Amino acid sequence: ETGVTQSPTHLIKTRGQQVTLRCSSQSGHNTVSWYQQALGQGPQFIFQYYREEENGRGNFPPRFSGLQFPNYSSELNVNALELDDSALYLCASRKESTDTQYFGPGTRLTVL
């Protein structure tokens, strides 16, 4: 296993609601990235956090936001959920000195 954990495993929400997903990085990893993976697609980069600051963002609207905490765990928040937000959300952590990413098991979000 990668040592990266995510919660919850599965989540069902309705359109318009808000959701918070959590990720616990591997020990010593200060960089975390969040990805959205729709069914049958490759992971799409949402944003990256390094030492509690966002330092890269993909093509996602502002209703996707995040936080990284001093212990390097992180959150992904999505407001005003839309049906198309249904996907597997993955976080991946790494050390700043390396590019090897370790993925968590993901959170499967279903928006009804």
Place this chain on the structure above:
Amino acid sequence: GQQVMQIPQYQHVQEGEDFTTYCNSSTTLSNIQWYKQRPGGHPVFLIQLVKSGEVKKQKRLTFQFGEAKKNSSLHITATQTTDVGTYFCAVQEWAGNQFYFGTGTSLTVIP
């Protein structure tokens, strides 16, 4: 944004046959990584290529980075049923930047 294409999208092979997937970028890359994702699972890091023309091997898997650092390939020799999954490349335009994932190649191995 970065465009990363993988071909083929799907590949069905008989067990024991070889398999190759190709990854092509629209721009010159800093490095490229390969991941395997089993059905219902999450991406698992396989390898990273950094140098132009680099070739790396992991048992039956051979990874190659193009001379121009715009493309890469993953070749599996004598596939086994355990090789089933989707293989993704992920690219960085420069070190430390975000990763862009390819469209993936789904491999089915027929026993």
